[in-house]
Amino acid sequence: MSQTMNRQALFQRINEVSFAVYDTMLYLDTHHNDCEAMGYYQEMLDQREAAMEEYCRLYGPLTADCSTAICDNTWRWAHQPWPWEGGAC
Amino acid sequence: MNNPCSRGCGYPYRRPAVVSHDQGSCSRQAASCTPQRPMTCSQPAPEPRYQPRTASCSPQKNMTCSQPAPEPRCQERPVSCAPQNNCGCAMSWNSKDFPIAMGYVPMQKWSRPMNLCQGLQYGTIFEDLNKPFCGKGGVCR
Numbered sequence: 001m002s003q004t005m006n007r008q009a010l011f012q013r014i015n016e017v018s019f020a021v022y023d024t025m026l027y028l029d030t031h032h033n034d035c036e037a038m039g040y041y042q043e044m045l046d047q048r049e050a051a052m053e054e055y056c057r058l059y060g061p062l063t064a065d066c067s068t069a070i071c072d073n074t075w076r077w078a079h080q081p082w083p084w085e086g087g088a089c
Numbered sequence: 090m091n092n093p094c095s096r097g098c099g100y101p102y103r104r105p106a107v108v109s110h111d112q113g114s115c116s117r118q119a120a121s122c123t124p125q126r127p128m129t130c131s132q133p134a135p136e137p138r139y140q141p142r143t144a145s146c147s148p149q150k151n152m153t154c155s156q157p158a159p160e161p162r163c164q165e166r167p168v169s170c171a172p173q174n175n176c177g178c179a180m181s182w183n184s185k186d187f188p189i190a191m192g193y194v195p196m197q198k199w200s201r202p203m204n205l206c207q208g209l210q211y212g213t214i215f216e217d218l219n220k221p222f223c224g225k226g227g228v229c230r
Binding site: 012015016017019020023024027030031034036037040 | 197213214
């Protein structure tokens, strides 16, 4: 993941790769033995996880389950701004 | 699109003006309303009034069925003529003359997905499924 990505670009990237994960999942629902599709699914899953971790490291967790991705003994999820505080991208 | 031939033959689908329950025109509707009825083949099949389309008749081609189409009373509907518009095209249409519609969905084949940014924008990462509504049938961008 590029270090030069700003917050909005990184958020956009997470949206894109998350959609790819979901769309591939829909494909696999009807193609249970497609190894190529499963490989692509895993590839997108890894990219999504890496992007989510980077976002958490730079800007805070997007979801609560990412909150412990950075071990700084802080429940960072609670420190995020609320949407009305400008927390939503 | 109840009538599989109406599009290819250029005849717009028209409901019969008068539906008589003691004639065959209602039989298809009645069957479709009773899905729980077991589909046994014990009853003799009705006399086919059409020849089944052969496999070589691909959907891309003009779906000219080998059945004798009803005598048209109008020429082919112009492309610009929307169904709700009165284009002066009126023809008699009897459901007994047409086969029951058969729906099918071909299995998607895996292909390398498109650029993820485009995929999110188009609503699918698969080029094969990228068929925006253009008012003229499903076509790729």
